Amino acid sequence: MKDKLSREVFRFSSPPSVKAFASVAGKMESEGPLGEYFDICEEDSYFGEDTWEKAESRLQKTAVQKVLQKAKLDASDIDFMFAGDLINQCTGSTYGMRDFNIPYFGIYGACSTMAEGLLLSAMAVNAGYAGYALNSTSSHFSTAEKQFRFPLSYGGQRTPYAQWTCTASGAVILSAEDTGTRVAGGAVGTVKDFGITDANNMGAAMAPAAAFTIKKYLDVTGTEPSEYDAIITGDLGEVGSGLMYDLLMREGTDIRKVHKDCGVMIFDGDVQDTHAGGSGCGCSASVLCGYFLRKMKEKEINNILFAATGALMSPVLVQQGETIPGISHLVHFTNDKI
């Protein structure tokens, strides 16, 4: 198994390239510190539709249309796609993608979806199963809040460590051609449950999974945090990031100097009142596809680990007294020749 270094860790022998990437952001995300980086900013939270669920499908569809356009490809050129989102029955993806007629693998990794899809796509392209594989995901503040927490019109106060579900989407096409930035490797996540029961504190629920996956990749590849321009987590937010540092420090690993969290980056918490940061599948997907992959393309950064994190949170099971498991999948992008 030449492409695998351990049970979890891959280093690809034919590293797939990033053919194109695209991002779409809502109004609030566009007004944040990364607003200038997104391909499309949409003021209308309904995206021209008449319900929020339909809006999210439209949002993700828009990101996929944009990435196809940027790649100068038709939907019929794509071998297959991996997509998923937070909405029950993953309808942001299934309803958003049904018009493209692309062979479709539905995935569910909560906010880790972009990394899960990228890893599966990279495995497929590396093995020669696909010339082009597409990944997309999305989240929408209004669909997520009403589904996971309270009706929006209830107007409840948010806790200081709550995160703000982003209205955003990202899409990436991986390719067998060498087009620059490549997926050098990655790590499959494992479900980790440290007993968090507070559905408003997702950063804490996801921190153990992120620490586990990042540590595993560093250890197995024999690399140090300082060798990366950035080690990026999906959306731990400020609270979860601190907890992850603690967990990693206990194991002798300090990633603080190179760590970036998409949830912390996407909003200006002081000005935008978003509390501990952004969250949602679209958070890490849009920050990866808006900011990081652009900076990689422009060679401002050349070597990053992208560890999107998902809280596998169920409102029904939390109401039944259950804890919240988390997962984190990791993708290693590099501009280096391999």
Add this chain to the structure above:
Amino acid sequence: MKDKLSREVFRFSSPPSVKAFASVAGKMESEGPLGEYFDICEEDSYFGEDTWEKAESRLQKTAVQKVLQKAKLDASDIDFMFAGDLINQCTGSTYGMRDFNIPYFGIYGACSTMAEGLLLSAMAVNAGYAGYALNSTSSHFSTAEKQFRFPLSYGGQRTPYAQWTCTASGAVILSAEDTGTRVAGGAVGTVKDFGITDANNMGAAMAPAAAFTIKKYLDVTGTEPSEYDAIITGDLGEVGSGLMYDLLMREGTDIRKVHKDCGVMIFDGDVQDTHAGGSGCGCSASVLCGYFLRKMKEKEINNILFAATGALMSPVLVQQGETIPGISHLVHFTNDKI
């Protein structure tokens, strides 16, 4: 791309073997025509837990424990697993699997989940990414009915073409070793939407996807229905099966002589009052892992196509007037030397 014959269709150059399979069924499924074939039959619909959601996690966990036992493997021997189910946030799988510490890919294909997972596992084993890859899925009558239709205590009448969500689970381990039955190939499904809006008529919503995927595999591999001992659909039920025949006949393909539908097989509709048949991820999974893979192992049958079908149904979007897309992934099992 030696392993691919077309955009959708795979024929594996190193066909993965079925190392072990296991099935768990609830009381009603155990009393049906296939009752004797399931590994474990459980009378208690709570599976010893205090809620139905926890029961479903326990159900799927039991199937995974059983398949590991039958394979004489520990959880730590498994490279990674693919799992998913119908419950929101796929908690039957995530909560059921969290104690195994197996690297985990969450998938969502509604009732096509077993075929989607098997296809991804087979791709992974064929490429050398995994020595052992595990798939599991489940469904539970009580969790599904309350989530997708009505509160159980409402006691509503069911339509004649309604299907009965099975309380059942199936698990399969694929292996790089040659252990007999092998996965010769498969086809990735595409989301198909023919405009069905009746959430009680899922067979109709899934029939176009099944017809598309089966036709694609037969055409691309240049094989005839008569070359297979069975062409199996997941859970079209009686209504959906008839519609699929019509769609295939229009294209000149007649699979009626070899067609079996897991939803039709699992219940005796006249005696058990289950209307058009069984449904749910656990329906096709338990019939595959209880009946068909056993018959393959015993060489009573030697060549089958398993096309599990999923209605990507969302109660919220149906209430908003949306239609129901369907998908069907296909897996080809053979005892022939390849």
